[in-house]
Amino acid sequence: MSWFTRFTHTLRSRRLDDELREEFDDHLARRQEQFQSQGLPADEARRRARQAFGNTTALHERTRDTRVWLALAQTLDDIRYALRGLRRNAVFALTAIGSLTVAIAAITAVYAVTDAALFRPLPVPMPDRLVTLASTDVSIDDAARGGGQTFSYPMFEQLRAAAESSARLTLIDSPSRVEAQTAVPNAPYEEVIRQDVAPNFFQVVGVAPALGRLLTDSDDGARSSRPAVVLSYDYWARRFGQDQGVLGQGIILAGRTYFVVGVAREGFFGVEPGKFVDLWLPVTLGDPGILTNADYRPFHLIGRLAPRASALALAERLQPVYAQAQHDRAAAAGGVPEAIRSHIRDAKILVHGGANGVSAFRDTFSRPLWVLLAIASGLLLVACANVASLLLARATARAPEIALRVSLGAPRGRLMKHLLTESAVIAALASILGSALAYAAAPALVGLVSTRANPIRVHLALDWHLLGFTIGLCWLSTLFFGWLPAWQASGAAPMPALRRSKGQGGRLRLSRMFVGAQIAFAFCLVTAGSAFFFSLRNLATVPTGFDANGVTVLTISNGERQWNRQLAFVQRIQPTVAALPQIQGVSTAWTSLFSGAGRAQRVALPGQPLSVRQQTFYRVSPGHFATLHTPLLQGRDLLVSDNDDEPVATVVNVTFAAQLFGSDDVLGREFVRDDGVRHRVVGLSADSHYADLRGGPEGIAYMPMKPPRAFTMYVRSTLPPAVVAGIVDREGRALEPSARVSNVTTLETLVTETMLQERLLAGLGSVVAVLGLGLASVGLFGLLSYIVVRRTKEFGIRAALGAGRGSLHGLVLKELAGLVGGGLALGILSGLAAVHLARALLFDLAPQDPRIIGTALGVFALATLAAAGLPAVRAGAIDPVVALRDE
Amino acid sequence: MTPAQSPQIALDMLVLAVLTHLGPSHGYGITNAIQELSREALRVDEGSLYPALHRMAEAGWISATWTITDNKRRARVYRITRTGAKHLSDERARWTSFSGGVARILRHA
Numbered sequence: 004m005s006w007f008t009r010f011t012h013t014l015r016s017r018r019l020d021d022e023l024r025e026e027f028d029d030h031l032a033r034r035q036e037q038f039q040s041q042g043l044p045a046d047e048a049r050r051r052a053r054q055a056f057g058n059t060t061a062l063h064e065r066t067r068d069t070r071v072w073l074a075l076a077q078t079l080d081d082i083r084y085a086l087r088g089l090r091r092n093a094v095f096a097l098t099a100i101g102s103l104t105v106a107i108a109a110i111t112a113v114y115a116v117t118d119a120a121l122f123r124p125l126p127v128p129m130p131d132r133l134v135t136l137a138s139t140d141v142s143i144d145d146a147a148r149g150g151g152q153t154f155s156y157p158m159f160e161q162l163r164a165a166a167e168s169s170a171r172l173t174l175i176d177s178p179s180r181v182e183a184q185t186a187v188p189n190a191p192y193e194e195v196i197r198q199d200v201a202p203n204f205f206q207v208v209g210v211a212p213a214l215g216r217l218l219t220d221s222d223d224g225a226r227s228s229r230p231a232v233v234l235s236y237d238y239w240a241r242r243f244g245q246d247q248g249v250l251g252q253g254i255i256l257a258g259r260t261y262f263v264v265g266v267a268r269e270g271f272f273g274v275e276p277g278k279f280v281d282l283w284l285p286v287t288l289g290d291p292g293i294l295t296n297a298d299y300r301p302f303h304l305i306g307r308l309a310p311r312a313s314a315l316a317l318a319e320r321l322q323p324v325y326a327q328a329q330h331d332r333a334a335a336a337g338g339v340p341e342a343i344r345s346h347i348r349d350a351k352i353l354v355h356g357g358a359n360g361v362s363a364f365r366d367t368f369s370r371p372l373w374v375l376l377a378i379a380s381g382l383l384l385v386a387c388a389n390v391a392s393l394l395l396a397r398a399t400a401r402a403p404e405i406a407l408r409v410s411l412g413a414p415r416g417r418l419m420k421h422l423l424t425e426s427a428v429i430a431a432l433a434s435i436l437g438s439a440l441a442y443a444a445a446p447a448l449v450g451l452v453s454t455r456a457n458p459i460r461v462h463l464a465l466d467w468h469l470l471g472f473t474i475g476l477c478w479l480s481t482l483f484f485g486w487l488p489a490w491q492a493s494g495a496a497p498m499p500a501l502r503r504s505k506g507q508g509g510r511l512r513l514s515r516m517f518v519g520a521q522i523a524f525a526f527c528l529v530t531a532g533s534a535f536f537f538s539l540r541n542l543a544t545v546p547t548g549f550d551a552n553g554v555t556v557l558t559i560s561n562g563e564r565q566w567n568r569q570l571a572f573v574q575r576i577q578p579t580v581a582a583l584p585q586i587q588g589v590s591t592a593w594t595s596l597f598s599g600a601g602r603a604q605r606v607a608l609p610g611q612p613l614s615v616r617q618q619t620f621y622r623v624s625p626g627h628f629a630t631l632h633t634p635l636l637q638g639r640d641l642l643v644s645d646n647d648d649e650p651v652a653t654v655v656n657v658t659f660a661a662q663l664f665g666s667d668d669v670l671g672r673e674f675v676r677d678d679g680v681r682h683r684v685v686g687l688s689a690d691s692h693y694a695d696l697r698g699g700p701e702g703i704a705y706m707p708m709k710p711p712r713a714f715t716m717y718v719r720s721t722l723p724p725a726v727v728a729g730i731v732d733r734e735g736r737a738l739e740p741s742a743r744v745s746n747v748t749t750l751e752t753l754v755t756e757t758m759l760q761e762r763l764l765a766g767l768g769s770v771v772a773v774l775g776l777g778l779a780s781v782g783l784f785g786l787l788s789y790i791v792v793r794r795t796k797e798f799g800i801r802a803a804l805g806a807g808r809g810s811l812h813g814l815v816l817k818e819l820a821g822l823v824g825g826g827l828a829l830g831i832l833s834g835l836a837a838v839h840l841a842r843a844l845l846f847d848l849a850p851q852d853p854r855i856i857g858t859a860l861g862v863f864a865l866a867t868l869a870a871a872g873l874p875a876v877r878a879g880a881i882d883p884v885v886a887l888r889d890e
Numbered sequence: 891m892t893p894a895q896s897p898q899i900a901l902d903m904l905v906l907a908v909l910t911h912l913g914p915s916h917g918y919g920i921t922n923a924i925q926e927l928s929r930e931a932l933r934v935d936e937g938s939l940y941p942a943l944h945r946m947a948e949a950g951w952i953s954a955t956w957t958i959t960d961n962k963r964r965a966r967v968y969r970i971t972r973t974g975a976k977h978l979s980d981e982r983a984r985w986t987s988f989s990g991g992v993a994r995i996l997r998h999a
Contacts, residue, residue, distance in 0.1 A: 009948070022956075026917065026966045030936065033918040057937050065937075069945040 009072040013079065019070055023063055031056055077417075081424035088397075088425060095397060099390045100433050102778050103480065106386035107437030109771065110379035111473055112444040117372045118468055119461040120277055124358040126270050127209040129307075133357035134170065134314055136162070136304040136321075140329065140350030152361075155300045156286070156293055158328060159201070162304065162352075165324040169312035173208070174201040174302045175361070176286060178278045182560075182745060186253025186260055192743070195238070197256065198273060199286040205233070205267070207307050208274060214239070215250045215265030222264075223287040230288050232261035236269040238281035254282070257712070258562065261288075272462065274305060274360040279460040297332070303361050314354040325352040340612050368452065371760050374841055378531060378771050383480065385524040385775045389782045391484035392517040394426065396785070398492035406497035418493035426485025427477075434477040451763055454756040487513065511790075518779075518786050519826035525772075525779035526830025527837055530859040532765075532772030534838045537854060538845040539765040542758050548691020548700060550632035553587075554750035555724040556595050557731060560713035562741035572739055573710045574643060577624060579734050580718065586730075588630035588719040591708060593622040595715040597753040601694055605677040606663055606704075613677050618659055619693050619701050620676075624708040628654075628688055630719050631750075638670045638686030645685075645707040652707060654686035659702035682706075696757055697846060717750070724749055761846060776863070780870040783822065787874040790818055798878055799886025808879035815875040823867055834859065901934065901942050902951070903985060906970055906978040909952065914969035916959070917943060943968060951977050 012019050031052050038048035056062075089096040124130035137152045154162070156174070163172045176199040183195045205217040213236055222231045232254055234243075243249045252263045261284060273280035286293070286302075293299055308317065326348075333347040398405070408418060445463050453459040491513055559576070563569045573591050581589040594600045603617035625641045628634070638654070645652040650673055660669045669684045676682065682704065690700035708714075718727050728747040735742035755762070791798070798811055839850040848855070908923045909915065915923065917939060924934050946952050951974030959965045970978070 022966070025964065027936075027940075029916065029963060029965050030918045032963070055935075057935060062937050062940060066940045066944050069941050069948060 006072070009070065010075070013071045013076045016067070016071065016076065019067060020063075023066055027056070027059060027063065077420070078424065081421050082428060084421070085425040085428040089428065092397070095393055096429075098781070099393050099429050100436070102386040102389050103430065103433035104436040104440060105774060106379070106383040107433055107473070107476060107480075108440035108444055109774075110376070110383050110476065111438055111441035111469070112448055113372065113375045113379050114472055115441060115445040115463050115469055116448050116461060117376060118472075119463050121359065121369055121372065123276070123468070125208075125274060125360050129209070130358040131356070132308045132310075133208070133360075134306050134308060134317065135355050135357040135361055136172075136306070137353045137355060138325070138350050139353065140347055152303060153300045154302055154304050155297045156302065157295060157297045158300075158325075159302060159304055161324050161328060162321050165321050166306065166317060167320070168309055169320055170306040170308045170317050171203070171207045172304055172306040173204045173206075174286065174304055175204065175274065176200070176302055178273060178275060178280050181256060183282070184255040186255055192745070193242075195281040196279060197282045197284065198280045199284050199289060202285045202287060204283070207305070209307070210271050211268050212265045213268045214247065215263070217265050217267060218283065218285055222285045230259065230261045231264040231285065232256075233283040234263055234266045235272060235279070235281050235283075236266055237272065237279060239266045256282070256284070258564075272460075274357075276360050277459045277461055279462075297328075305357050305361060314356070318352055318354040321352050321354075325350070340615055343615060367760070370844060371764055374764065374844060375767060377837075378528065378768060381524050381528050381531075382771050382775050383476075385521050385528070385778050387480050387484040388517045388521040388524065389778045390426075390429065391488055392514050392521075392782050392786065394485065394488040395491075395514055395517065396789070397425075398422070398488050402492070402495065405492055406495070409493075409495075409497045415493050419489050422489035422492060423481065423485045426481045426489070430477045430481040430485075433480075434473050438473050448767075451766070452759060454759060514786050514789075515822060518782050518822055519829070521779040521782045522823055522826030523829040523833060525775040526827060526859065526863055527834045528768075528772045528775040529862055530830075530834030530855060531837055531841070532768040533858045533862070534841070534845060534848065534850075534855045535761070535764040535768040537852070537858075538848050539758065539761040541847040542696060542761050545692070545696045547696065547754060548633055548689060549750070551750040551754050553719055553721060554631065555718045555720065555722075555727040556746075556748050556750055556753060557716055557718070557724075557728055557744050558595075558713050558746040559716055559731065559735055560743050560745065561735070561739050563712070563739065566709060569710045569712070570708070572742075573624065573708060573714065575738055576731075576735055576742075577626070577716075579738070580716075580731055581626075583730060583734075585722055586718060586720045586727075588626060588717075590627040590630040590717050591624040591710065592627065592715045592717070593708065593711055595753065596693060596750070597695075597757050598715075599694070606682075607675050607677075608663065609673055609675055609681075614663065616662070616702075618662070619703045620706055621693065621703055622706050622708050622710075627705065627717075630717050631691070632719075633691050634689040636687045636689055637667075638684070640686060641705065641707055647707065647709065650681040650683035652685045653682040654688055654705040655684055656688045656700070656703045656705075657690050658700050659704055660684075660687060662702050696754070713745075760844070764844060776866050780866045783819075783867060783870040784873065786822065787815065787819060787871055788877070791815065791874045791878050794878075795881060795886045798881045799883040802881055803883035803887065811879045811881070812875045815871060815878045819867065819871045827863075831856065900985075901938060902946060903978065903981040904932070904934070905939075905942065905946065906951065906974050906981075909968060909970040910975065910978065914967050916965040916967050920968070946974070950974075 031049075034052035034055060035045075035048045038051050039045060043051065053059075125133065127133070135152070136154070138154075154174075159172065159174045166172050178196050178198040180194055181197045182192045183197070184190045184192055200218070202218045202220045202222045205212075206219070210217065212233075217233050218231060234249070239245060239249060243252075249263050250265070253260045254263065255261075267283070272278070273283075306317075308314065329347050329350050333344040336344060336347070405418065449459060449461050449463070561569075561572065563572060577589050577591055580586060602620045604620060605613040605615075605617050607613045623641065625643055625645075628640055635654070636657070641652060641654060655663075655669065657667065660667055663674060664672065667687065669687060671684065673681055673683050688705070691703070693701045693703055695701075716731065718731065720727050722730075724747050728744050732742070732744040735744065798814070801811065801814075834856070835850070838845075838855060842850045904924055905920055908920050908927065911927070912919070912923050917936075920943075921934055921936070921939060924932055943952070943954075947954050947968070951971060952968045953971050954966050954968050956964055957967045959967070
């Protein structure tokens with residue numbers, strides 16, 4: 004076990020040193036006694052003894068080296084030296100560690116979110132055996148929204164039967180935010196995330212219960228007497244405090260009571276990263292029409308492959324069944340153009356890997372997240388270059404000491420190790436602090452992308468992935484910023500340094516290179532920030548077609564089941580609220596703008612084939628256009644007397660008219676929906692956006708209101724939303740005791756939330772750009788100051804010979820230009836390339852738009868001139884007498 | 891395996907032999923013993939002895955303890971271990987064959 008004793012000796016070297024010293028002292032004393040016994044006086048004896056012994060210190064060290072683990076002892080010494088050096092140079096330490104910490108925190112936070120959302124496999128057994136199904140049957144409109152991944156229930160049953168032994172398939176609906184109530188008297192309403200799934204969902208995915216049981220095939224509604232619901236572990240802990248007695252508890256959703264049969268195991272949140280499901284219900288308990296309607300296709304299909312099956316084999320097995328169903332569908336689609344029909348017929352089924360789950364969040368955010376990761380890496384590069392130039396300055400200060408070591412025979416490798424240890428200590432400290440900062444920042448980042456309509460929760464775990472990432476980053480950055488200065492310092496010839504001469508051209512060249520690198524990276528970041536800023540501005544100034552200021556949007560629901568009584572409720576509450584003071588307008592609609600919900604159908608002129616694109620149909624009450632301030636250009640608004648009797652009275656907007664009729668002259672003309680219903684145009688409204696600001700205004704056909712159980716109300720008022728909600732709640736309850744108001748927000752908020760991605764990129768992009776620019780400016784400032792100090796004598800001579808302040812300033816600016824020039828050129832090129840790469844994320848902005856580079860150059864010029872300001876002023880203020888006296 | 895040529899290996903062997911002959915002793919005692927037993931032919935200076943002593947202690951051939959010797963002084967006393975005794979007999983055999991070979995060649999020279 005000698006390596007173990009060596010290890011302990013290395014750590015407790017003081018004890019070893021004491022023992023050795025005692026042993027040598029004993030030896031010397033005995034030798035001294037021997038000489039004394041031969042007749043020498045005491046001090047002579049001692050001198051002779053020492054002489055005979057030899058070099059005590061060298062012997063001590065040599066002996067010690069046999070007892071310790073040499074490499075470890077050296078490393079410990081290096082670390083102690085580095086820490087001492089950092090303590091003595093507090094400013095250097097704070098700057099270096101500070102800039103690295105910020106950069107590492109940024110990149111770690113983004114990586115944590117990216118990992119949780121994109122990389123991490125689901126916490127189920129053998130996630131690589133999971134698959135998701137998709138198809139190539141995607142309409143033009145669906146493709147834009149990332150469709151092609153949903154199926155109908157009858158299709159699911161056919162595919163499940165066809166898969167047979169090669170895979171088990173199951174079905175999930177998208178999680179949605181709903182209101183729930185526990186079945187006790189006076190229970191409050193709470194918001195939960197609910198997901199409808201096929202009864203075999205938990206078996207296929209591979210989740211075990213933590214309490215009770217999970218859904219099984221017997222919960223399909225036909226055989227079970229009590230509708231079952233399964234809670235998530237998180238919800239059970241949060242809401243019921245892990246009470247074992249929750250089994251059998253009733254929960255009311257949408258007016259129907261479900262009974263808790265069990266709790267899923269801890270750590271399972273569903274199969275969609277970013278959404279934490281609270282309740283799972285069997286989809287078969289819903290509206291029976293869903294189970295037989297082949298045109299209603301909202302479900303995702305996932306499955307688990309059998310042990311020896313492959314995804315390809317599964318796709319081949321499913322294709323015949325799918326092709327047959329598609330063929331039938333194409334044949335049944337009457338007025339649809341042939342191009343679309345053949346597209347439907349030729350659709351193929353695809354089987355993708357499902358280890359990461361199904362995620363709409365991933366589809367929306369994967370590209371922005373990668374961009375953020377790239378930006379954070381850029382910041383890290385700037386920080387590394389900054390620290391490298393700081394280290395270079397330190398190496399200069401230590402040059403005589405290092406030269407001494409070289410002359411004493413230290414090998415270059417040993418010196419490199421010694422110098423790199425300092426870099427490693429800085430990187431390690433920055434990594435620890437940066438990780439801690441990231442731990443706080445990552446949830447904030449997730450909070451930025453989470454909206455009311457689409458709450459995102461991500462399970463950010465401090466797991467080995469993240470730890471490995473941070474450690475790897477630490478080592479990479481150490482090598483990156485520490486290597487070059489260490490190489491240069493350890494290779495310097497000792498004599499000039501020992502002589503303390505100023506021959507340090509090498510150091511200056513290297514410094515220029517580092518500052519140039521910082522300038523390039525920083526400019527790249529500023530360009531990216533500028534591009535995202537303009538992209539956001541473009542999106543924010545898109546004319547929405549309505550006035551979003553001062554409009555409260557809320558949802559009203561009540562216990563009424565019959566739709567005509569519901570309609571009566573709507574028709575009474577609207578004028579009641581509108582009559583109140585300070586309410587400028589009220590209208591209702593079946594759902595809210597920008598909610599993600601919409602109804603799109605194909606239309607045709609009578610006797611003509613159906614259009615290729617789908618149009619949006621929006622059920623609204625009279626007064627919609629007046630409330631939202633969308634101008635009505637021709638004809639009339641909808642009336643209370645309008646209903647679904649054919650031909651249905653409809654108001655269309657300009658885009659719809661142009662797409663279907665090809666002109667503005669549409670009053671009185673009729674058109675047909677793809678399900679055969681006839682419409683007659685009674686009014687023409689101006690364009691407005693319905694679901695997304697990014698494309699052009701959608702073509703919208705406004706139909707008379709037919710309210711669902713929970714419908715939307717728009718209220719234009721100067722009052723704050725909470726007050727408006729209170730008023731509507733009061734009036735609603737007066738008309739119908741079970742009426743309730745929920746989901747209170749403003750139209751402005753809804754519009755802003757659609758710009759989430761752009762806001763995220765612009766916000767974070769500018770923060771990072773400012774940080775990067777700040778770091779680069781500090782580096783520039785440091786180097787310029789050093790150059791001015793170095794040229795003090797020269798400036799003094801010039802001043803003595805009559806040069807004015809202005810010309811001295813000009814000299815400094817010339818230095819600045821020299822420093823910045825190369826880096827700027829590289830920065831412009833890389834900035835343009837980066838913006839070009841990210842062009843898919845820019846709204847209505849060409850990558851080569853001169854405003855981007857122009858703004859970046861402007862901001863950059865300000866920062867660099869500010870950095871050069873103080874050195875220039877100092878140069879101008881050099882007193883020639885003082886400068887020349889310093890010989 | 892090269893025979894015991896280098897002074898370091900010979901030193902190891904000498905120290906182990908002295909410890910076997912003399913019993914446990916401290917560094918100073920070993921130095922004197924080598925000098926006396928070889929009749930002044932071999933002299934080991936401290937610069938070689940102490941690193942060797944500590945190295946051998948690490949290798950496990952000798953063990954060291956702090957004991958109170960005569961005149962009430964604390965000294966680090968070394969004693970040979972079983973492993974060391976085995977190593978000594980191996981080295982002795984090797985040295986004998988080596989020096990025997992050298993002697994034979996010199997006889998013919």
